[in-house]
Amino acid sequence: MRNLKLILFFTLLLVAAGAQAQSYPTRPVRVIIPYGPGTGVDVVARMVTEAISKSVGQPFIAEQRVGAAGTIAAGTVANAPADGYTLLVDSSAHTSVPALMQNLPFDTARDFAGVTTLIENPLVLVTAQSRGYKTVADLVAAAKAKPGSINFASGGLGTSTHISAEKFRMGASFEAVHIPFKSTTEALTEIMGGRMDFTYTALTSALSGIRDGRLVALAMSSRRSPVLPNVPTITEAGVANATYSSWVGMMVASKTPREIVNRLYQETLKAMATPDVQERLAKIGAEPVTMPPDEFEALRRRELVENVQLMKTIGIKAQ
DSSP states (O other): OHHHHHHHHHHHHHHHHHHHHHHOOSSOEEEEESSOTTSHHHHHHHHHHHHHHHHHTSOEEEEEOOOGGGHHHHHHHHTSOSSSSEEEEEEGGGGTGGGTOSSOSSOTTTSEEEEEEEEEOOEEEEEEGGGOOOSHHHHHHHHHHSTTOOEEEESSTTSHHHHHHHHHHHHHTOOOEEEEOSSHHHHHHHHHTTSSSBEEEEHHHHHHHHHTTSEEEEEESSSOBTTBTTSOBTTTTTOOSOOOOOEEEEEEETTSOHHHHHHHHHHHHHHHHSHHHHHHHHHTTOEEOOOOHHHHHHHHHHHHHHHHHHHHHHTOOOO
16 A cells, blocks of 8 residues: 555656646746857857747746856856756856866756757857968967967856867967956957957857958867868867867756756757758857757766866866
């Protein structure tokens, strides 16, 4: 009799969980974004969640929580109720920050759960026309001619824009001063104003500036892009051991019911498959890449470990 009651109890729990997932969401969902308006993560997050919103009939409201290398945004989600109504859309910088910052107000491995990746985000090495660098070789030659005289901008310490530039600097064996900004938008503004020598940034963020001539694209971080077919990879440009690949992904608080995580994943797949989203992603040079929650979570945890070693190699200590 006791066993029968237990079976009935757990059956009811499963039925309730299934019903919860099917009815989710019943109210607006917050989408927390660590970077400023117009950045690649912001553009992709809004694009995809707007499509999900249309499908489920509830608003997905984008909220910028910029600063502290993305930890303000991450903390907002880590401390929110684990009910699927607060999402984090972040870049792969999410997995490098723990190697750079001590005493975070959350545990990156423990307090988040991956829903899915959204895109692979190609990074592009750019400079301003006024700097006069036409190729990677030009930039490297100038840096070596006057060691420590050039600088590079990033969207913040530990972001993909920072790590990719450090790998480039190390691979080409030159010194440069790192100037971190609060967002990629600020970093690009400084580059276009000619006040910084170079930055690595998401192609989604830089494409308009490249097309209108404000920026010169010198190299891609990992692979050639069909929207910039004549821009070589950093390896093709003569710098070894400097490739870097970045993603944009969706996460929730770790104790979010699995049924809701799966519902979000399925709705994201539907959104990514719509012709409108595919067309808009292609226009900004983003490659749609989705993976199931378990695969994304494995990737997230693997990178958390790998980035500790990467930071040691770069020579950056957690502060």
